[in-house]
Amino acid sequence: xxxxxxxxxxxxxxxxxxxxxxxxxxxxxxxxxxxxxxxxxxxxxxxxxxxxxxxxxxxxxxxxxxxxxxxxxxxxxxxxxxxxxxxxxxxxxxxxxxxxxxxxxxxxxxxxxxxxxxxxxxxxxxxxxxxxxxxxxxxxxxxxxxxxxxxxxxxxxxxxxxxxxxxxxxxxxxxxxxxxxxxxxxxxxxxxxxxxxxxxxxxxxxxxxxxxxxxxxxxxxxxxxxxxxxxxxxxxxxxxxxxxxxxxxxxxxxxxxxxxxxxxxxxxxxxxxxxxxxxxxxxxxxxxxxxxxxxxxxxxxxxxxxxxxxxxxxxxxxxxxxxxxxxxxxxxxxxxxxxxxxxxxxxxxxxxxxxxxxxxxxxxxxxxxxxx
Amino acid sequence: xxxxxxxxxxxxxxxxxxxxxxxxxxxxxxxxxxxxxxxxxxxxxxxxxxxxxxxxxxxxxxxxxxxxxxxxxxxxxxxxxxxxxxxxxxxxxxxxxxxxxxxxxxxxxxxxxxxxxxxxxxxxxxxxxxxxxxxxxxxxxxxxxxxxxxxxxxxxxxxxxxxxxxxxxxxxxxxxxxxxxx
Numbered sequence: 001x002x003x004x005x006x007x008x009x010x011x012x013x014x015x016x017x018x019x020x021x022x023x024x025x026x027x028x029x030x031x032x033x034x035x036x037x038x039x040x041x042x043x044x045x046x047x048x049x050x051x052x053x054x055x056x057x058x059x060x061x062x063x064x065x066x067x068x069x070x071x072x073x074x075x076x077x078x079x080x081x082x083x084x085x086x087x088x089x090x091x092x093x094x095x096x097x098x099x100x101x102x103x104x105x106x107x108x109x110x111x112x113x114x115x116x117x118x119x120x121x122x123x124x125x126x127x128x129x130x131x132x133x134x135x136x137x138x139x140x141x142x143x144x145x146x147x148x149x150x151x152x153x154x155x156x157x158x159x160x161x162x163x164x165x166x167x168x169x170x171x172x173x174x175x176x177x178x179x180x181x182x183x184x185x186x187x188x189x190x191x192x193x194x195x196x197x198x199x200x201x202x203x204x205x206x207x208x209x210x211x212x213x214x215x216x217x218x219x220x221x222x223x224x225x226x227x228x229x230x231x232x233x234x235x236x237x238x239x240x241x242x243x244x245x246x247x248x249x250x251x252x253x254x255x256x257x258x259x260x261x262x263x264x265x266x267x268x269x270x271x272x273x274x275x276x277x278x279x280x281x282x283x284x285x286x287x288x289x290x291x292x293x294x295x296x297x298x299x300x301x302x303x304x305x306x307x308x309x310x311x312x313x314x315x316x317x318x319x320x321x322x323x324x325x326x327x328x329x330x331x332x333x334x335x336x337x338x339x340x341x342x343x344x345x346x347x348x349x350x351x352x353x354x355x356x357x358x359x360x361x362x363x364x365x366x367x368x369x370x371x372x
Numbered sequence: 373x374x375x376x377x378x379x380x381x382x383x384x385x386x387x388x389x390x391x392x393x394x395x396x397x398x399x400x401x402x403x404x405x406x407x408x409x410x411x412x413x414x415x416x417x418x419x420x421x422x423x424x425x426x427x428x429x430x431x432x433x434x435x436x437x438x439x440x441x442x443x444x445x446x447x448x449x450x451x452x453x454x455x456x457x458x459x460x461x462x463x464x465x466x467x468x469x470x471x472x473x474x475x476x477x478x479x480x481x482x483x484x485x486x487x488x489x490x491x492x493x494x495x496x497x498x499x500x501x502x503x504x505x506x507x508x509x510x511x512x513x514x515x516x517x518x519x520x521x522x523x524x525x526x527x528x529x530x531x532x533x534x535x536x537x538x539x540x541x542x543x544x545x546x547x548x549x550x551x552x553x554x
Contacts, residue, residue, distance in 0.1 A: 023463040023467045
């Protein structure tokens with residue numbers, strides 16, 4: 001009887017209730033188990049992303065071609081190539097700068113030669129995700145290209161997000177501005193650790209920083225590597241606002257990764273942790289510095305003493321002194337088990353006016369910083 | 373409202389109420405195009421992100437088919453497809469659009485849905501309905517701390533309603549035939 005009423009009299013309402021209940025159960029299952037119903041997503045993504053890719057290809061080959069003819073095709077192609085090259089060089093430069101900041105620069109250079117930085121895969125953004133406040137995009141590289149869930153996504157200027165789903169033809173990337181995004185970050189100057197969170201807007205916040213901890217406006221934040229998604233030492237952004245909150249500081253940050261748009265990104269296939277650069281090597285600090293003036297009565301060419309004066313720390317000077325003692329006793333470091341007699345005082349050589357090649361300044365402003 | 377105007381509102385100006393039919397390919401491709409529009413175009417024109425074309429398509433098919441069951445199926449299919457392209461769990465858009473489809477189909481049995489004024493009002497109403505229920509579900513089921521900006525949603529409701537008029541007129545041209553409602 002009841003079944004009859006449900007099936008015939010309230011048939012549509014019953015179907016509505018059944019379908020809503022089914023979707024609620026589906027939702028509850030996903031939330032509870034933190035697992036996805038992958039099959040439906042694969043169907044949709046496989047149906048939509050090839051069309052988006054065709055549209056993107058059509059757009060690039062029609063509007064792009066017209067533009068190329070209008071604005072000197074060769075120049076634009078060259079410009080694109082140079083942009084790509086600049087991006088690569090910036091990443092190399094970033095890596096090099098951080099490695100150079102370690103105590104032994106020669107060793108750092110050797111390490112750089114041996115150990116290449118993070119292995120990345122270039123990908124093109126082909127579409128946005130649906131959703132009210134979500135900041136999620138699709139890229140044209142999927143599991144068939146080796147992309148996996150949890151991989152970091154960045155541009156040469158900084159991090160932009162992480163892969164949250166990987167399908168055969170495309171991947172879904174959650175941007176750092178998405179409200180549900182979180183990543184571990186570390187401030188450059190005061191080495192304060194916090195959690196980067198998206199807000200659904202263009203800026204992000206850094207949460208869980210105690211009120212008594214010091215963070216300044218303009219300070220850079222880098223990835224801390226604690227989240228096991230982003231390699232340590234990648235630029236995140238610059239602090240724009242710092243306010244004391246109720247429990248924690250309210251810190252707003254302008255992400256650095258979106259500075260040049262979001263057409264092409266790099267997916268980190270194999271990440272390499274890096275050191276946080278010193279504040280003196282702040283990538284934002286574009287300061288032109290002249291070389292020190294020549295001493296009065298001395299030629300402009302730099303003497304060996306001048307070179308020694310470039311050794312910044314006590315450790316550097318001590319190392320140099322030990323190296324000289326070893327050389328005077330014909331001792332080769334790293335060979336054998338004996339050691340040179342460090343108590344033997346060596347007479348310092350008089351300064352010779354022999355010109356030496358200019359020493360590369362670590363803080364030289366020639367390094368290209370990311371634009372503000 | 374007078375009895376005369378109410379009759380016009382409900383039954384139309386002498387036009388017979390009927391069920392519109394569409395080709396299966398249109399039923400498949402139009403929602404797909406609406407979703408593709410939402411996925412692709414906002415990359416280049418950010419303001420297109422404010423248009424809820426999948427919702428408008430759901431409302432249109434539900435209104436024109438005048439069948440609650442059809443509204444439920446169209447709504448849930450478009451909603452789930454939209455869900456699967458988002459980062460959230462499947463079912464959020466599915467539930468909301470299922471409700472939209474059902475109520476739009478229910479409303480269509482009472483009103484003259486060919487009337488542009490009715491379409492405008494319904495487009496506005498169902499946009500707000502959609503946004504509000506989505507917000508409720510996001511807070512209640514997912515625990516997301518989302519804000520419901522009334523002013524912004526009212527403006528977007530007007531925008532979507534305004535877009536629904538030419539869109540519905542365009543989709544009217546794809547109608548195959550119209551049979552009278554039994």
